[in-house]
Amino acid sequence: MAPTKVTEPEPVIVIGAGPVGLCLTLALAQAEISVVLIETLSHDNFLDQVPRAGSNHPATLELFDRIGLYEKLEPRGIIAPKFHYWDRQEGSLIAEFDHAVLKNDTKFPFVLQCERIKIVEEALKMAEANSLISVRMGTTFTGFKQSADGVTAQVTNADGEVETIAGSYIVSAEGARSIVRKTIDVEFEGFTYPERTLNIEVAYDFTKHGYTERNYISDPVEYSNLFHWKGPPDRWRVHFPTDPNEDEGALTRPETMQARLKRFLPIDGDFEICGSNLYAVHQRVAKKFRKGRAILAGDSAHVNSPIGGMGLNSGVHDAFNLSEKLVRILRGEADETELDRYERQRRHIAVKHTQTQTIRNKRLLEERDPVVRKRNHDELRRSAGDPEEARKFLLRASLIDSIREAEQIA
Numbered sequence: 001m002a003p004t005k006v007t008e009p010e011p012v013i014v015i016g017a018g019p020v021g022l023c024l025t026l027a028l029a030q031a032e033i034s035v036v037l038i039e040t041l042s043h044d045n046f047l048d049q050v051p052r053a054g055s056n057h058p059a060t061l062e063l064f065d066r067i068g069l070y071e072k073l074e075p076r077g078i079i080a081p082k083f084h085y086w087d088r089q090e091g092s093l094i095a096e097f098d099h100a101v102l103k104n105d106t107k108f109p110f111v112l113q114c115e116r117i118k119i120v121e122e123a124l125k126m127a128e129a130n131s132l133i134s135v136r137m138g139t140t141f142t143g144f145k146q147s148a149d150g151v152t153a154q155v156t157n158a159d160g161e162v163e164t165i166a167g168s169y170i171v172s173a174e175g176a177r178s179i180v181r182k183t184i185d186v187e188f189e190g191f192t193y194p195e196r197t198l199n200i201e202v203a204y205d206f207t208k209h210g211y212t213e214r215n216y217i218s219d220p221v222e223y224s225n226l227f228h229w230k231g232p233p234d235r236w237r238v239h240f241p242t243d244p245n246e247d248e249g250a251l252t253r254p255e256t257m258q259a260r261l262k263r264f265l266p267i268d269g270d271f272e273i274c275g276s277n278l279y280a281v282h283q284r285v286a287k288k289f290r291k292g293r294a295i296l297a298g299d300s301a302h303v304n305s306p307i308g309g310m311g312l313n314s315g316v317h318d319a320f321n322l323s324e325k326l327v328r329i330l331r332g333e334a335d336e337t338e339l340d341r342y343e344r345q346r347r348h349i350a351v352k353h354t355q356t357q358t359i360r361n362k363r364l365l366e367e368r369d370p371v372v373r374k375r376n377h378d379e380l381r382r383s384a385g386d387p388e389e390a391r392k393f394l395l396r397a398s399l400i401d402s403i404r405e406a407e408q409i410a
């Protein structure tokens, strides 16, 4: 059968060179679709972003592998097959989960600890080397218009000029403050936790105390998370919830952070603190993921607590799901109802998986009722101790389940 004529005006306009925008851009270009990628940061400050995500789950590693990104990231990260739940009150290990039980479910039975900044650095290099991608660094997106046939994006380019860029579709991968989402007037439903999370980066070998590369530490007073990152310098991130009434200056004073760390783990001498930041935690999902030719993906469509490391991962899953549909539409093999399926699939996952699980993860760590705490911990021990239960638990935690479930949605 002769191929159907492509009638859509390319390119696809992607706003934001975060992990979601870059993965979408690479997946489209590798399917011969041209893309204009707009990023407000310039080459001079692109790598100066605050530390954020970086626990990349098996389902995401499979997607990175599909576009040739995994092989660039593995040498820059830490392969972490195991993670721990600890009880800070008792100072004891509750349960150890080992992704090895997923060896028949995925080519990657582990998490790759590789920070967002390394992901975008490597993916940007790949995008800039692809002739189908026009990367517009230092270019700020300010608004767009759409008609039945296409879109036009307004940007202020690197020379400070206002420019209009035409395309077939516009995808907002701009992050939580998405201008596209506001322009199409879509509500960002959900809530923001009153307490902010303090992230302290420390050069210290926590494995000496029995910790593994990824640790969730429950405590009714001050739960925390502890994650290892490859250097230089070799670092660990320790997350703590903070009092909503305390100001940022007080919370991030070196002596205050030092005292907090020593309460967490008393050591001789001081911890070597390499950095810190404080961030608000939101649980929100856009009411719609699409209006006409404007589509939301990643943080512009959903944001969640980082406990469980799901924001970046589920955003990257949006990118690949959407790329497949846009490719079919732009090749004339499918119509725009494909985009409604994107919304049905990925919104369902955002609400039923990502939000539900991250809210549950936080509750588990901060639980105050001793009876419920004990029941939760017993349940974790039971799951970790039974290989079939552990596999079920990890299929969910590694987001393999969420990809399989989305595929079932027509």
Ligand SMILES: Cc1cc2nc3c(=O)[nH]c(=O)nc-3n(C[C@H](O)[C@H](O)[C@H](O)COP(=O)(O)OP(=O)(O)OC[C@H]3O[C@@H](n4cnc5c(N)ncnc54)[C@H](O)[C@@H]3O)c2cc1C
Pocket (backbone or CB within 6 Å): 015, 016, 017, 018, 019, 020, 021, 038, 039, 040, 041, 051, 052, 053, 054, 055, 116, 139, 140, 141, 142, 173, 174, 175, 176, 179, 199, 279, 297, 298, 299, 300, 306, 308, 309, 310, 311, 312, 313, 314, 315
């Ligand atoms: C402290 C912290 C820890 C986290 N840890 C994890 C974790 O372990 N695992 C996990 O999965 N998730 C984690 N997350 C969440 C994760 O960082 C985000 O979900 C992820 O970065 C979202 O990717 P994105 O590409 O959608 O948006 P972003 O990463 O926010 O990228 C958006 C891009 O758009 C650009 N942009 C914005 N506005 C414009 C504009 N007007 N014009 C042009 N460009 C624009 C920005 O400069 C940026 O480059 C964490 C978040 C935080 C805050």
